[in-house]
Amino acid sequence: MITKEELVVKAREFALDELFDSILYLEMSKREKKPENKQLLMKMSEQERAHYEFWKLFSGEVRLTTRDFARLRLFILLSRVLGKVFTIKYLERHEGKVVAEYRGILESGALGEDKKVILEKIIEDEVEHETSLTNQLEEFAVKHLGAIALGMSDAIIELSGVHAGFLGYTASSVTTGIAGLIVGVSASMSMSAAAYLQSKQEKGKSPGTTAIVTGLMYMLTVILLTAPFLAGLPLLHALVLSLILAFIVLAIFSFYSAVIMDRAFLRDYVENIGIIFLVVAIGYFFGEWVKEVTGVLP
Structure with missing residues:
Protein backbone atom coordinates (compact mmCIF):
# COMPACT_ATOMS: atom_id res chain seq x y z
CA MET A 1 0.00 0.00 0.00
CA GLU A 139 8.51 11.43 -42.48
CA PHE A 140 10.78 10.93 -45.47
CA ALA A 141 13.66 9.30 -43.55
CA VAL A 142 11.33 6.87 -41.77
CA LYS A 143 9.41 6.00 -44.93
CA HIS A 144 12.65 5.25 -46.79
CA LEU A 145 14.54 3.76 -43.86
CA GLY A 146 14.90 0.45 -45.69
CA ALA A 147 16.43 2.10 -48.76
CA ILE A 148 18.86 4.10 -46.61
CA ALA A 149 19.89 0.97 -44.72
CA LEU A 150 20.30 -1.04 -47.91
CA GLY A 151 22.52 1.53 -49.62
CA MET A 152 24.68 2.33 -46.61
CA SER A 153 25.15 -1.14 -45.11
CA ASP A 154 25.82 -2.80 -48.46
CA ALA A 155 28.42 -0.15 -49.32
CA ILE A 156 30.17 -0.58 -45.96
CA ILE A 157 30.34 -4.36 -46.27
CA GLU A 158 31.37 -4.40 -49.93
CA LEU A 159 33.97 -1.63 -49.69
CA SER A 160 35.47 -3.10 -46.52
CA GLY A 161 35.95 -6.38 -48.36
CA VAL A 162 37.49 -4.69 -51.41
CA HIS A 163 39.90 -2.58 -49.35
CA ALA A 164 40.97 -5.54 -47.22
CA GLY A 165 41.48 -7.61 -50.35
CA PHE A 166 43.83 -5.04 -51.81
CA LEU A 167 45.73 -4.91 -48.54
CA GLY A 168 46.90 -8.42 -49.34
CA TYR A 169 47.43 -7.68 -53.03
CA THR A 170 49.01 -4.24 -53.38
CA ALA A 171 51.09 -1.75 -51.40
CA SER A 172 49.43 1.31 -52.96
CA SER A 173 46.72 3.04 -50.97
CA VAL A 174 45.74 5.23 -53.97
CA THR A 175 45.29 2.13 -56.14
CA THR A 176 43.11 0.65 -53.41
CA GLY A 177 41.05 3.83 -53.19
CA ILE A 178 40.56 3.98 -56.97
CA ALA A 179 39.52 0.32 -56.97
CA GLY A 180 37.01 1.11 -54.23
CA LEU A 181 35.59 4.00 -56.24
CA ILE A 182 35.26 1.88 -59.39
CA VAL A 183 33.51 -0.89 -57.48
CA GLY A 184 31.40 1.65 -55.59
CA VAL A 185 30.14 3.51 -58.67
CA SER A 186 29.26 0.28 -60.44
CA ALA A 187 27.64 -1.23 -57.36
CA SER A 188 25.63 1.91 -56.60
CA MET A 189 24.03 1.78 -60.04
CA SER A 190 23.37 -1.93 -59.61
CA MET A 191 21.81 -1.39 -56.17
CA SER A 192 19.67 1.48 -57.49
CA ALA A 193 18.34 -0.70 -60.29
CA ALA A 194 17.65 -3.58 -57.89
CA ALA A 195 15.88 -1.24 -55.44
CA TYR A 196 13.79 0.19 -58.29
CA LEU A 197 12.67 -3.24 -59.47
CA GLN A 198 11.98 -4.46 -55.94
CA SER A 199 9.94 -1.41 -54.92
CA LYS A 200 7.73 -1.85 -58.00
CA GLN A 201 6.45 -5.01 -56.33
CA GLU A 202 5.60 -3.21 -53.07
CA LYS A 203 2.52 -1.06 -52.52
CA GLY A 204 2.86 2.52 -51.33
CA LYS A 205 6.45 3.00 -52.48
CA SER A 206 7.83 5.23 -55.21
CA PRO A 207 10.28 3.14 -57.26
CA GLY A 208 12.14 6.22 -58.49
CA THR A 209 12.59 7.75 -55.04
CA THR A 210 13.62 4.41 -53.54
CA ALA A 211 16.23 3.91 -56.27
CA ILE A 212 17.64 7.42 -55.83
CA VAL A 213 17.84 7.13 -52.03
CA THR A 214 19.54 3.72 -52.23
CA GLY A 215 22.08 4.83 -54.84
CA LEU A 216 22.78 8.16 -53.14
CA MET A 217 23.40 6.57 -49.73
CA TYR A 218 25.65 4.00 -51.38
CA MET A 219 27.76 6.64 -53.14
CA LEU A 220 28.03 8.90 -50.07
CA THR A 221 29.26 5.93 -48.05
CA VAL A 222 31.72 4.98 -50.80
CA ILE A 223 33.16 8.50 -50.89
CA LEU A 224 33.56 8.54 -47.11
CA LEU A 225 35.25 5.12 -46.92
CA THR A 226 37.61 5.65 -49.86
CA ALA A 227 38.73 9.13 -48.73
CA PRO A 228 41.52 7.83 -46.42
CA PHE A 229 43.03 5.83 -49.31
CA LEU A 230 42.78 8.65 -51.84
CA ALA A 231 44.41 10.98 -49.31
CA GLY A 232 47.59 8.94 -49.73
CA LEU A 233 47.86 7.58 -46.20
CA PRO A 234 49.89 4.38 -45.70
CA LEU A 235 47.73 1.47 -46.78
CA LEU A 236 47.27 -0.13 -43.36
CA HIS A 237 46.57 3.25 -41.72
CA ALA A 238 44.04 4.09 -44.44
CA LEU A 239 42.26 0.76 -43.93
CA VAL A 240 42.07 1.26 -40.16
CA LEU A 241 40.73 4.81 -40.56
CA SER A 242 38.23 3.65 -43.18
CA LEU A 243 36.97 0.93 -40.83
CA ILE A 244 36.71 3.40 -37.94
CA LEU A 245 34.60 5.71 -40.11
CA ALA A 246 32.45 2.73 -41.12
CA PHE A 247 31.93 1.76 -37.47
CA ILE A 248 30.97 5.33 -36.53
CA VAL A 249 28.46 5.66 -39.37
CA LEU A 250 27.09 2.22 -38.61
CA ALA A 251 26.74 3.06 -34.91
CA ILE A 252 24.81 6.26 -35.66
CA PHE A 253 22.49 4.58 -38.12
CA SER A 254 22.03 1.45 -35.99
CA PHE A 255 20.99 3.57 -33.02
CA TYR A 256 18.63 5.63 -35.18
CA SER A 257 16.95 2.57 -36.69
CA ALA A 258 16.86 0.78 -33.31
CA VAL A 259 14.86 3.67 -31.85
CA ILE A 260 12.55 3.91 -34.87
CA MET A 261 11.97 0.15 -35.08
CA ASP A 262 11.88 -0.43 -31.30
CA ARG A 263 14.81 -2.85 -31.38
CA ALA A 264 17.84 -3.41 -29.16
CA PHE A 265 20.71 -1.22 -30.41
CA LEU A 266 23.68 -3.15 -29.02
CA ARG A 267 22.64 -6.52 -30.41
CA ASP A 268 22.13 -5.15 -33.92
CA TYR A 269 25.37 -3.17 -33.83
CA VAL A 270 27.52 -6.06 -32.61
CA GLU A 271 25.99 -8.31 -35.26
CA ASN A 272 26.80 -5.79 -38.01
CA ILE A 273 30.36 -5.32 -36.73
CA GLY A 274 30.84 -9.09 -36.75
CA ILE A 275 29.72 -9.27 -40.38
CA ILE A 276 32.17 -6.52 -41.37
CA PHE A 277 35.10 -8.25 -39.66
CA LEU A 278 34.18 -11.51 -41.39
CA VAL A 279 34.09 -9.80 -44.79
CA VAL A 280 37.41 -8.01 -44.09
CA ALA A 281 39.07 -11.32 -43.17
CA ILE A 282 37.74 -13.08 -46.27
CA GLY A 283 38.75 -10.15 -48.51
CA TYR A 284 42.26 -10.02 -47.09
CA PHE A 285 42.99 -13.74 -47.40
CA PHE A 286 41.47 -13.81 -50.89
CA GLY A 287 43.79 -10.98 -51.92
CA GLU A 288 46.77 -12.88 -50.50
CA TRP A 289 45.70 -15.99 -52.38
CA VAL A 290 45.37 -14.11 -55.68
CA LYS A 291 48.81 -12.55 -55.20
CA GLU A 292 50.33 -15.96 -54.51
CA VAL A 293 48.63 -17.65 -57.46
CA THR A 294 49.29 -14.89 -60.00
CA GLY A 295 52.63 -13.68 -58.63
CA VAL A 296 51.56 -10.18 -59.58
CA LEU A 297 52.00 -7.17 -57.30
CA PRO A 298 50.54 -3.95 -58.76
Whole structure:
Protein backbone atom coordinates (compact mmCIF):
# COMPACT_ATOMS: atom_id res chain seq x y z
CA MET A 1 0.00 0.00 0.00
CA ILE A 2 1.50 3.32 -1.09
CA THR A 3 1.30 6.11 1.51
CA LYS A 4 -0.21 9.52 0.85
CA GLU A 5 3.21 11.17 1.08
CA GLU A 6 4.71 8.70 -1.42
CA LEU A 7 1.79 9.30 -3.79
CA VAL A 8 2.39 13.06 -3.69
CA VAL A 9 6.09 12.60 -4.50
CA LYS A 10 5.40 10.21 -7.40
CA ALA A 11 2.53 12.36 -8.66
CA ARG A 12 4.82 15.41 -8.83
CA GLU A 13 7.35 13.39 -10.86
CA PHE A 14 4.63 12.15 -13.21
CA ALA A 15 3.07 15.60 -13.57
CA LEU A 16 6.39 17.17 -14.58
CA ASP A 17 6.98 14.41 -17.12
CA GLU A 18 3.51 14.76 -18.64
CA LEU A 19 3.73 18.57 -18.72
CA PHE A 20 7.11 18.43 -20.46
CA ASP A 21 5.79 16.02 -23.11
CA SER A 22 2.66 18.11 -23.65
CA ILE A 23 4.64 21.30 -24.30
CA LEU A 24 7.13 19.49 -26.54
CA TYR A 25 4.43 17.95 -28.74
CA LEU A 26 2.66 21.31 -28.95
CA GLU A 27 5.86 23.04 -30.08
CA MET A 28 6.44 20.28 -32.64
CA SER A 29 2.92 20.73 -34.00
CA LYS A 30 3.52 24.47 -34.49
CA ARG A 31 6.51 23.69 -36.72
CA GLU A 32 4.79 20.89 -38.65
CA LYS A 33 3.56 21.65 -42.18
CA LYS A 34 1.72 18.41 -42.95
CA PRO A 35 -1.89 18.71 -41.70
CA GLU A 36 -2.08 15.03 -40.74
CA ASN A 37 1.11 15.18 -38.68
CA LYS A 38 0.06 18.48 -37.07
CA GLN A 39 -3.26 16.97 -36.01
CA LEU A 40 -1.61 13.88 -34.52
CA LEU A 41 0.93 15.94 -32.57
CA MET A 42 -1.79 18.22 -31.21
CA LYS A 43 -3.80 15.17 -30.14
CA MET A 44 -0.77 13.76 -28.32
CA SER A 45 -0.16 17.14 -26.67
CA GLU A 46 -3.76 17.35 -25.49
CA GLN A 47 -3.61 13.83 -24.08
CA GLU A 48 -0.41 14.56 -22.17
CA ARG A 49 -1.94 17.80 -20.86
CA ALA A 50 -4.94 15.84 -19.58
CA HIS A 51 -2.55 13.40 -17.87
CA TYR A 52 -0.79 16.33 -16.23
CA GLU A 53 -4.11 17.68 -14.95
CA PHE A 54 -4.83 14.29 -13.38
CA TRP A 55 -1.53 14.05 -11.50
CA LYS A 56 -1.84 17.71 -10.50
CA LEU A 57 -4.81 16.68 -8.36
CA PHE A 58 -2.33 14.92 -6.06
CA SER A 59 0.84 16.97 -6.46
CA GLY A 60 -0.51 20.47 -6.87
CA GLU A 61 0.57 22.70 -9.77
CA VAL A 62 4.12 22.16 -11.03
CA ARG A 63 6.27 24.24 -13.36
CA LEU A 64 9.15 23.41 -15.65
CA THR A 65 12.55 24.49 -14.36
CA THR A 66 15.26 26.31 -16.32
CA ARG A 67 16.90 22.93 -16.86
CA ASP A 68 13.64 21.51 -18.22
CA PHE A 69 13.32 24.40 -20.70
CA ALA A 70 16.92 23.83 -21.85
CA ARG A 71 16.09 20.14 -22.33
CA LEU A 72 12.94 21.16 -24.20
CA ARG A 73 14.94 23.28 -26.66
CA LEU A 74 17.36 20.39 -27.12
CA PHE A 75 14.55 17.99 -28.05
CA ILE A 76 13.02 20.54 -30.44
CA LEU A 77 16.41 20.84 -32.16
CA LEU A 78 16.67 17.05 -32.23
CA SER A 79 13.27 16.82 -33.91
CA ARG A 80 14.46 19.19 -36.66
CA VAL A 81 17.67 17.27 -37.29
CA LEU A 82 16.63 13.63 -36.84
CA GLY A 83 12.87 13.94 -37.25
CA LYS A 84 9.83 13.96 -35.02
CA VAL A 85 9.28 10.20 -35.06
CA PHE A 86 12.80 9.53 -33.77
CA THR A 87 12.49 12.25 -31.12
CA ILE A 88 9.15 11.00 -29.80
CA LYS A 89 10.23 7.36 -29.78
CA TYR A 90 13.51 8.24 -28.08
CA LEU A 91 11.70 10.35 -25.49
CA GLU A 92 9.17 7.61 -24.79
CA ARG A 93 11.63 4.72 -24.55
CA HIS A 94 11.11 4.96 -20.79
CA GLU A 95 7.32 4.76 -21.15
CA GLY A 96 7.36 1.04 -20.40
CA LYS A 97 8.75 1.80 -16.95
CA VAL A 98 6.32 4.68 -16.44
CA VAL A 99 3.33 2.55 -17.42
CA ALA A 100 4.51 -0.15 -15.00
CA GLU A 101 4.61 2.45 -12.21
CA TYR A 102 1.14 3.68 -13.17
CA ARG A 103 -0.16 0.13 -12.96
CA GLY A 104 1.54 -0.30 -9.58
CA ILE A 105 -0.32 2.72 -8.22
CA LEU A 106 -3.52 1.46 -9.82
CA GLU A 107 -3.21 -1.86 -8.04
CA SER A 108 -2.05 -0.36 -4.73
CA GLY A 109 -5.52 0.71 -3.68
CA ALA A 110 -4.37 4.29 -3.05
CA LEU A 111 -6.92 5.72 -5.51
CA GLY A 112 -10.67 5.89 -5.34
CA GLU A 113 -12.78 4.12 -7.97
CA ASP A 114 -13.35 7.31 -9.97
CA LYS A 115 -9.60 8.05 -10.10
CA LYS A 116 -8.81 4.44 -11.02
CA VAL A 117 -11.00 4.73 -14.13
CA ILE A 118 -9.14 7.87 -15.22
CA LEU A 119 -5.73 6.27 -14.63
CA GLU A 120 -6.73 3.21 -16.67
CA LYS A 121 -7.53 5.57 -19.57
CA ILE A 122 -4.16 7.32 -19.11
CA ILE A 123 -2.38 3.96 -19.35
CA GLU A 124 -4.25 3.23 -22.59
CA ASP A 125 -3.16 6.63 -23.96
CA GLU A 126 0.51 6.00 -23.11
CA VAL A 127 0.47 2.63 -24.87
CA GLU A 128 -1.25 4.26 -27.86
CA HIS A 129 1.55 6.85 -28.08
CA GLU A 130 4.13 4.09 -28.43
CA THR A 131 2.23 2.25 -31.14
CA SER A 132 -0.53 3.62 -33.33
CA LEU A 133 -0.15 7.40 -32.99
CA THR A 134 3.62 7.66 -33.43
CA ASN A 135 3.59 5.12 -36.26
CA GLN A 136 1.05 7.24 -38.13
CA LEU A 137 3.46 10.16 -38.42
CA GLU A 138 4.89 10.40 -41.93
CA GLU A 139 8.51 11.43 -42.48
CA PHE A 140 10.78 10.93 -45.47
CA ALA A 141 13.66 9.30 -43.55
CA VAL A 142 11.33 6.87 -41.77
CA LYS A 143 9.41 6.00 -44.93
CA HIS A 144 12.65 5.25 -46.79
CA LEU A 145 14.54 3.76 -43.86
CA GLY A 146 14.90 0.45 -45.69
CA ALA A 147 16.43 2.10 -48.76
CA ILE A 148 18.86 4.10 -46.61
CA ALA A 149 19.89 0.97 -44.72
CA LEU A 150 20.30 -1.04 -47.91
CA GLY A 151 22.52 1.53 -49.62
CA MET A 152 24.68 2.33 -46.61
CA SER A 153 25.15 -1.14 -45.11
CA ASP A 154 25.82 -2.80 -48.46
CA ALA A 155 28.42 -0.15 -49.32
CA ILE A 156 30.17 -0.58 -45.96
CA ILE A 157 30.34 -4.36 -46.27
CA GLU A 158 31.37 -4.40 -49.93
CA LEU A 159 33.97 -1.63 -49.69
CA SER A 160 35.47 -3.10 -46.52
CA GLY A 161 35.95 -6.38 -48.36
CA VAL A 162 37.49 -4.69 -51.41
CA HIS A 163 39.90 -2.58 -49.35
CA ALA A 164 40.97 -5.54 -47.22
CA GLY A 165 41.48 -7.61 -50.35
CA PHE A 166 43.83 -5.04 -51.81
CA LEU A 167 45.73 -4.91 -48.54
CA GLY A 168 46.90 -8.42 -49.34
CA TYR A 169 47.43 -7.68 -53.03
CA THR A 170 49.01 -4.24 -53.38
CA ALA A 171 51.09 -1.75 -51.40
CA SER A 172 49.43 1.31 -52.96
CA SER A 173 46.72 3.04 -50.97
CA VAL A 174 45.74 5.23 -53.97
CA THR A 175 45.29 2.13 -56.14
CA THR A 176 43.11 0.65 -53.41
CA GLY A 177 41.05 3.83 -53.19
CA ILE A 178 40.56 3.98 -56.97
CA ALA A 179 39.52 0.32 -56.97
CA GLY A 180 37.01 1.11 -54.23
CA LEU A 181 35.59 4.00 -56.24
CA ILE A 182 35.26 1.88 -59.39
CA VAL A 183 33.51 -0.89 -57.48
CA GLY A 184 31.40 1.65 -55.59
CA VAL A 185 30.14 3.51 -58.67
CA SER A 186 29.26 0.28 -60.44
CA ALA A 187 27.64 -1.23 -57.36
CA SER A 188 25.63 1.91 -56.60
CA MET A 189 24.03 1.78 -60.04
CA SER A 190 23.37 -1.93 -59.61
CA MET A 191 21.81 -1.39 -56.17
CA SER A 192 19.67 1.48 -57.49
CA ALA A 193 18.34 -0.70 -60.29
CA ALA A 194 17.65 -3.58 -57.89
CA ALA A 195 15.88 -1.24 -55.44
CA TYR A 196 13.79 0.19 -58.29
CA LEU A 197 12.67 -3.24 -59.47
CA GLN A 198 11.98 -4.46 -55.94
CA SER A 199 9.94 -1.41 -54.92
CA LYS A 200 7.73 -1.85 -58.00
CA GLN A 201 6.45 -5.01 -56.33
CA GLU A 202 5.60 -3.21 -53.07
CA LYS A 203 2.52 -1.06 -52.52
CA GLY A 204 2.86 2.52 -51.33
CA LYS A 205 6.45 3.00 -52.48
CA SER A 206 7.83 5.23 -55.21
CA PRO A 207 10.28 3.14 -57.26
CA GLY A 208 12.14 6.22 -58.49
CA THR A 209 12.59 7.75 -55.04
CA THR A 210 13.62 4.41 -53.54
CA ALA A 211 16.23 3.91 -56.27
CA ILE A 212 17.64 7.42 -55.83
CA VAL A 213 17.84 7.13 -52.03
CA THR A 214 19.54 3.72 -52.23
CA GLY A 215 22.08 4.83 -54.84
CA LEU A 216 22.78 8.16 -53.14
CA MET A 217 23.40 6.57 -49.73
CA TYR A 218 25.65 4.00 -51.38
CA MET A 219 27.76 6.64 -53.14
CA LEU A 220 28.03 8.90 -50.07
CA THR A 221 29.26 5.93 -48.05
CA VAL A 222 31.72 4.98 -50.80
CA ILE A 223 33.16 8.50 -50.89
CA LEU A 224 33.56 8.54 -47.11
CA LEU A 225 35.25 5.12 -46.92
CA THR A 226 37.61 5.65 -49.86
CA ALA A 227 38.73 9.13 -48.73
CA PRO A 228 41.52 7.83 -46.42
CA PHE A 229 43.03 5.83 -49.31
CA LEU A 230 42.78 8.65 -51.84
CA ALA A 231 44.41 10.98 -49.31
CA GLY A 232 47.59 8.94 -49.73
CA LEU A 233 47.86 7.58 -46.20
CA PRO A 234 49.89 4.38 -45.70
CA LEU A 235 47.73 1.47 -46.78
CA LEU A 236 47.27 -0.13 -43.36
CA HIS A 237 46.57 3.25 -41.72
CA ALA A 238 44.04 4.09 -44.44
CA LEU A 239 42.26 0.76 -43.93
CA VAL A 240 42.07 1.26 -40.16
CA LEU A 241 40.73 4.81 -40.56
CA SER A 242 38.23 3.65 -43.18
CA LEU A 243 36.97 0.93 -40.83
CA ILE A 244 36.71 3.40 -37.94
CA LEU A 245 34.60 5.71 -40.11
CA ALA A 246 32.45 2.73 -41.12
CA PHE A 247 31.93 1.76 -37.47
CA ILE A 248 30.97 5.33 -36.53
CA VAL A 249 28.46 5.66 -39.37
CA LEU A 250 27.09 2.22 -38.61
CA ALA A 251 26.74 3.06 -34.91
CA ILE A 252 24.81 6.26 -35.66
CA PHE A 253 22.49 4.58 -38.12
CA SER A 254 22.03 1.45 -35.99
CA PHE A 255 20.99 3.57 -33.02
CA TYR A 256 18.63 5.63 -35.18
CA SER A 257 16.95 2.57 -36.69
CA ALA A 258 16.86 0.78 -33.31
CA VAL A 259 14.86 3.67 -31.85
CA ILE A 260 12.55 3.91 -34.87
CA MET A 261 11.97 0.15 -35.08
CA ASP A 262 11.88 -0.43 -31.30
CA ARG A 263 14.81 -2.85 -31.38
CA ALA A 264 17.84 -3.41 -29.16
CA PHE A 265 20.71 -1.22 -30.41
CA LEU A 266 23.68 -3.15 -29.02
CA ARG A 267 22.64 -6.52 -30.41
CA ASP A 268 22.13 -5.15 -33.92
CA TYR A 269 25.37 -3.17 -33.83
CA VAL A 270 27.52 -6.06 -32.61
CA GLU A 271 25.99 -8.31 -35.26
CA ASN A 272 26.80 -5.79 -38.01
CA ILE A 273 30.36 -5.32 -36.73
CA GLY A 274 30.84 -9.09 -36.75
CA ILE A 275 29.72 -9.27 -40.38
CA ILE A 276 32.17 -6.52 -41.37
CA PHE A 277 35.10 -8.25 -39.66
CA LEU A 278 34.18 -11.51 -41.39
CA VAL A 279 34.09 -9.80 -44.79
CA VAL A 280 37.41 -8.01 -44.09
CA ALA A 281 39.07 -11.32 -43.17
CA ILE A 282 37.74 -13.08 -46.27
CA GLY A 283 38.75 -10.15 -48.51
CA TYR A 284 42.26 -10.02 -47.09
CA PHE A 285 42.99 -13.74 -47.40
CA PHE A 286 41.47 -13.81 -50.89
CA GLY A 287 43.79 -10.98 -51.92
CA GLU A 288 46.77 -12.88 -50.50
CA TRP A 289 45.70 -15.99 -52.38
CA VAL A 290 45.37 -14.11 -55.68
CA LYS A 291 48.81 -12.55 -55.20
CA GLU A 292 50.33 -15.96 -54.51
CA VAL A 293 48.63 -17.65 -57.46
CA THR A 294 49.29 -14.89 -60.00
CA GLY A 295 52.63 -13.68 -58.63
CA VAL A 296 51.56 -10.18 -59.58
CA LEU A 297 52.00 -7.17 -57.30
CA PRO A 298 50.54 -3.95 -58.76
